[in-house]
Amino acid sequence: MAAEEDYGRPAVLLNPLEGDPTDADSHIGGPMLWPIDDEWPSCDADGEPFVGAVQLYQRDFPELPFPGGTDLLQVFLCTLDHDTPGPDVRLVWRDSTTVFELIEEEPQPSQQEELYVPTVNVFEPIRYTEYPAKISGGTKIGGWTAWNDSDPLTFACPECGAVQRQTLSLGTYEPSGDNVEWVFGEDGNLNIFLCEKDVHHPIKVLID
Template identity: 75%
Template sequence: MSIEDARTRPAVLLNPLEGDPTDADSHIGGPLLWPIDEPWPWCDGETHQPGSGGEPFVGAVQLYRSDFPELPFPEGTDVLQVFLCTLHHDVPHARGPAVRLVWRDSTTVVELIEEEPQPSAQVEAYVPTVNVLEPIRYAERESKASGGTKIGGWTAWRQSAPVEFPCPDCGAAQRQTLSLATHEPSGDDVEWEFGRGGNLNVFTCPADVRHPISAHVG
């Protein structure tokens, strides 16, 4: 691999725009494809600042494999669902929401949950507006990392020096899979805010994305 190639990664700018998605769509802040017979994700509250007991996670992002084959979907899955606990948590270099990923096989969902649980308390800065996505695919240079919401690419280290995250399960160097942005290049912001106008970066294990993830606000 050439130096040029080593410093370039494929990326997908999600390019969120105000819209009215359904559970069958890829989106930010819209309804999720969640089965009625599966428990909704809850945060145990142990890492809240301050602790306030358990609260349900909020469905933040849903991405279908048919729209975003660039994501590292495990075999037998075709939907990635990203959940945030919309209270302050300790994450590297800042406070931010807790993150949980669910990789799902959409064909196994027969009956949908009637109503998604809502937290009794939230930090409004972590709650997204509802957006559809008009993705832009490009090759991203390490020296010109976009600060927009994206899949893949390079981390825009705006509020800290570069950080390495070893996988807690196997020790492999985790890689940025998704970055959620306070500010979009288009100017159509999702109206959430991470840190001082930065990004919530989600890192996964290249050996198995179902290993524990790392989140970083920068």
């Protein structure tokens, strides 16, 4: 029988705090490093532009599975409800060193659910090992999924069949009490699962 330590997974509690980040910083809700000649992400369902939600640089969070030639993960949310309850999610992996001229103004949706719009935060990350018997519900990289309303589930990549593992989780509540002021489901987490073989394969998003 496996010992508890065999179930330990590395995790990074992002520990968001109010701040004034630039596009050169890792953050929640701040300005995105977006090239002027790239099309801004928009929702396939309603045509509204996505909102820049999270930006994570490799220098700050090497724990993320950055593909070769990239050093920046950008997370965008369509801040409207969809058929699967909650916002739609778009991930962009990019090489920040190739961005020279930035977009002048980020497009804003004409309508949105305010409960999905974050406040602006920087991070004071806390690195630790997480176990199934003690799971943080805050915003984090890696670790285990905090199942609040359902039994634990597993997911397979629809493209290659590999396991999809929770890579990023956005929390309604933070252990520090400094909440980002977005709300997912019944005060739960928005969990983003990525294919272990290729992060460009389709992602799985689950609010619990």
